């Protein structure tokens with residue numbers, strides 16, 4: 001992975017010093033609450049319902065074992081011994097003290113980490129596919145470009161105070177796992193017929209209050225122009241994006257209001273001034289950064305392993321874990337492993353300090369000392385030998401990290417919701433828990449098959465509810481917490497937005513509602529159908545009929 | 555008193571910024587998406603009543619909001635020629651209007667960009683464009699809700715003077731101009747780091 005040189009390190013150190021001074025001025029009363037807000041926000045510090053929340057950047061989801069150990073230490077020393085991995089592949093601490101934050105940042109800087117631009121109206125952490133670099137279907141490893149763009153966006157002077165937050169995702173596969181169409185800018189890298197790297201670029205996608213898929217703004221952009229084109233887009237947005245209403249300030253609203261053609265025309269005009277200028281990424285810089293993402297020192301291994309096959313044949317629990325949590329790898333004899341942070345009874349994405357240390361140890365012993373955070377809020381060991389899978393499973397299981405539910409119903413995406421977040425209409429974590437309790441049987445989960453349930457505590461949609469096969473959204477009705485349910489959302493190349501099934505529900509109704517949706521699916525499904533396929537084939541009516549049946553007769 | 559920083563030093567302000575009177579019935583103007591955007595572009599920033607009611611000091615160097623200049627340019631032509639007039643651009647005003655109003659922007663000794671609130675980052679783009687696209691070489695001043703924590707970005711966006719908001723510490727603001735030694739990306743002051751140094 002990328003290693004800081006002295007320029008990177010100096011920048012992060014200077015940031016710590018700057019923020020330490022800002023905090024000092026705030027605590028001394030020299031900065032008002034209002035002055036301090038945009039400053040701390042640029043540094044990932046929110047003031048939440050109960051305490052500050054600090055969001056630590058995990059650039060494109062990649063972590064070394066050293067960094068993970070440090071996160072575990074920080075969570076223990078400055079927080080309540082756990083952290084929360086978010087859908088932006090970042091780590092959130094829910095209980096740090098405001099006055100400790102400069103020290104936390106200083107500790108982070110020692111392991112090449114920071115909290116820069118993890119919140120605020122600026123360019124946020126750039127995300128990508130959690131299987132970047134190892135996926136068999138990958139045509140281009142997007143990590144070097146993600147790193148180049150991380151550096152470009154860090155303290156970008158022109159884009160420090162945009163109308164609203166700005167999210168960029170990059171991917172290098174046809175099968176889009178980075179949800180690029182759901183970002184302010186999404187880039188899919190591909191190779192054209194002459195084997196040259198090109199970018200298909202989307203703009204104006206997003207979740208939240210007005211979920212919308214991005215529009216294609218460029219079909220075939222040379223990779224060297226990734227930054228200059230992005231600058232043209234963001235400059236146009238900075239000048240013309242709405243600033244009068246924060247709910248209408250995302251770029252998607254501007255693109256929609258202008259229409260993609262008119263927006264593109266503005267961008268192209270702007271780009272004509274920038275194209276081929278100093279923003280053009282040089283081959284030398286690309287090569288310098290790419291060198292950090294060379295393939296690991298893989299051994300030459302056979303495609304199969306006898307001990308693995310034996311365990312698979314004799315141990316059903318191991319088998320179901322392999323089925324759910326082990327993923328294909330480019331290299332013979334290697335696999336990627338998901339360590340589930342969706343243990344039943346725990347908040348999705350939460351990891352204790354001890355678990356962080358365990359994952360770091362596993363990475364050191366079995367996966368070249370690296371980890372990844374997925375936007376499904378799990379951790380990944382990307383390079384595990386087939387012959388080590390059984391041992392990894394046993395150790396992960398002992399640490400509560402081997403729930404064999406990846407991709408299944410209880411592998412939910414869930415925002416922190418009303419327990420932590422000021423903006424929430426309703427709690428989301430207890431809903432996730434009650435659904436997990438309802439479906440706490442692995443055989444049954446495997447029978448239900450792949451399904452994504454996404455939960456957000458409000459319209460901002462941090463839990464991606466609008467693209468969940470089942471989406472749950474907290475709403476406020478007369479100061480009470482209610483939940484609106486939608487079905488038919490999906491992310492990926494054939495993305496769609498879910499449709500609300502009807503009136504909303506109280507918290508205690510939710511497990512039964514999900515149960516009825518699942519029952520309907522089981523009744524209606526054909527052999528090869530997953531939940532989403534059935535919804536798409538039969539439509540929402542049978543589901544609605546079942547969910548609301550009793551209500552109406554009662 | 556608000557303090558002025560020019561370059562890296564606190565300086566005496568030779569300019570008086572002319573502020574049109576407020577009558578309380580002005581429409582709120584904020585930049586917006588298409589519909590409002592084009593409507594805005596066709597509208598004046600200040601009402602006719604405000605423009606008519608603006609008192610322009612008879613002598614001294616003055617910074618005039620663009621619409622005030624446009625409404626009085628014949629009467630003020632000789633003062634402009636004498637270098638006594640600079641222009642204030644508000645962030646929702648199209649930069650093109652400013653550029654079209656002058657044969658040569660460099661005939662202006664000062665352009666000031668006004669932000670009403672800290673969070674309005676349009677001044678960064680406007681500064682950048684004035685320097686890079688419109689070739690403006692003279693004093694570019696940030697005015698309005700300006701404090702220490704924007705200064706590094708303002709400097710990189712082409713500003714070279716800063717009117718620090720009243721009650722804020724100008725010394726700290728000057729110190730913050732040096733917060734970062736080697737920024738990553740290009741701006742008006744430099745090329746991207748990978749073209750600047752060998753890494």
Ligand code: SF4
Nearest residue numbers: 415421424457458462
């Ligand atoms: S979706 Fe709403 S409640 Fe949940 S974290 Fe985001 S802003 Fe908070």
